[in-house]
């Protein structure tokens with residue numbers, strides 16, 4: 001009786017460990033996916049910011065507005 005319940009307990013512990021590691025693995029995958037999404041969003045945003053910049057025809061420097069830009073030397 002005791003031996004039977006002990007083996008059941010061991011199986012239960014094994015199942016808990018498997019489920020625990022399963023959840024940990026899923027959490028890691030989700031975390032990676034979130035980080036990738038964040039990175040992609042940031043890249044998209046910086047590309048957008050670069051597109052909004054104007055290159056000065058005289059000195060080649062990038063500026064948000066040519067009116068506010070003064071060429072250096």
Ligand SMILES: [Zn+2]
Pocket residue numbers: 056057058059060061069070071072
């Ligand atoms: Zn300039």
